[in-house]
Amino acid sequence: LAVEVTVSPLPDKLAGGAMIVLQDRTADEQAEQMRRDFVANVSHELRTPLTAMTGFIETLRGPARNDSAARDRFLDIMEREAARMNRLIHDLLSLTRVQSDERRRPATMVDLPLLLRGVVATMSPAASAAGVRIETQDIDGSQRLPADPDQLVQVFQNLIENAVKYGGSGGVVRVTMSRIDHEPLLRGPGWAVDVEDQGEGVDEMHLPRLTERFYRVDTHRARAQGGTGLGLAIVKHIINRHRGRLKIESRKGQGSRFTVILPETLTRG
Numbered sequence: 001l002a003v004e005v006t007v008s009p010l011p012d013k014l015a016g017g018a019m020i021v022l023q024d025r026t027a028d029e030q031a032e033q034m035r036r037d038f039v040a041n042v043s044h045e046l047r048t049p050l051t052a053m054t055g056f057i058e059t060l061r062g063p064a065r066n067d068s069a070a071r072d073r074f075l076d077i078m079e080r081e082a083a084r085m086n087r088l089i090h091d092l093l094s095l096t097r098v099q100s101d102e103r104r105r106p107a108t109m110v111d112l113p114l115l116l117r118g119v120v121a122t123m124s125p126a127a128s129a130a131g132v133r134i135e136t137q138d139i140d141g142s143q144r145l146p147a148d149p150d151q152l153v154q155v156f157q158n159l160i161e162n163a164v165k166y167g168g169s170g171g172v173v174r175v176t177m178s179r180i181d182h183e184p185l186l187r188g189p190g191w192a193v194d195v196e197d198q199g200e201g202v203d204e205m206h207l208p209r210l211t212e213r214f215y216r217v218d219t220h221r222a223r224a225q226g227g228t229g230l231g232l233a234i235v236k237h238i239i240n241r242h243r244g245r246l247k248i249e250s251r252k253g254q255g256s257r258f259t260v261i262l263p264e265t266l267t268r269g
C-alpha cells in the first residue's frame with residue numbers, strides 16, 4: 001500500500017487547525033509501473049532485431065565482404081528481422097487501437113459463422129503449408145450478434161495462428177461453435193467458439209499470465225516462430241470490448257483449447 005499524505009492549512013475561518021488528506025496511491029503507482037515496464041519491453045523487443053541487423057551490416061562490410069554465399073544468407077536474416085520489427089509495430093498499433101476502443105460498444109450486427117468460415121478459408125492455405133489441417137464443426141448457418149467484424153476477425157486469426165504455430169506439424173486445429181444458454185458472467189445467452197490444438201500445450205502455472213503483453217512461455221522459441229508476444233493481449237482487449245469471455249484450458253504435451261464466449265445481446269453497463 002502506498003499512501004500519499006497531504007497536509008494543508010485550513011481556511012482562515014477555521015484557523016489553528018490543519019487538514020490531512022490520505023490518498024491511496026497504490027493503483028496509480030501500479031499503473032505507472034506497468035507503463036514503465038511496457039516501454040522497457042517495447043524498447044527491448046525493437047532493439048533485439050536492430051542489434052542483429054547492425055551486426056550483420058558490419059560483417060557484410062568487413063569479413064564477409066567477398067563471400068557471396070554468406071552475403072545471401074545474411075541478407076535473408078536481415079529481411080526476417082526487418083519483417084519482425086514491422087509485425088511488432090503493427091501489433092503495437094493494433095493493441096493501442098483496441099485498448100482505446102474498449103469502452104465503445106460495437107454497433108454493428110455480425111454473422112458469426114459466416115465470419116468464421118471466412119477466417120478459416122483465408123488461413124487454411126498457410127496452415128496446410130505448415131502441415132496443419134484446420135477442421136470446422138457447426139459453423140454453418142447464420143447467427144448474428146453485436147460485434148466489430150474486423151476485430152472479431154483479428155481474434156480468431158490470432159487464436160488459429162497460435163494453434164497452428166504451437167500445435168505441431170501434422171496436427172489438426174479444430175474450430176467449433178456452440179450455443180451457450182447460461183454462462184454466469186455473461187448475463188444471458190451467447191455463443192462459444194473453441195479453437196483447439198493437440199500441440200505442446202502449456203503448464204498450468206502459465207495460464208493466468210498468457211494474455212499479458214509480451215508474456216511468453218518460451219521466449220526464445222516464441223520469437224523464433226515469429227511471434228510478437230502481443231497476440232493474446234490484443235485478443236483479450238477485443239473480447240472485453242464485446243463484453244465476452246476468454247477461457248484457456250491447456251495440458252502440457254497434450255494441447256490447448258481457447259474458448260471465446262460472446263453474448264448475443266449487449267446489455268447496458
Ligand code: ADP
Nearest residue numbers: 162163166216217222227228229230231232256
Ligand atoms: P506470441 O506472439 O509469442 O505467440 P501470444 O500473445 O499470441 O504471443 O501468445 C503468448 C504465449 O502463449 C506464446 O508465446 C506461447 O507461449 C503461448 N501460447 C499461445 N497460444 C498457444 C497454444 N495454442 N499452444 C501453446 N502455447 C500457446
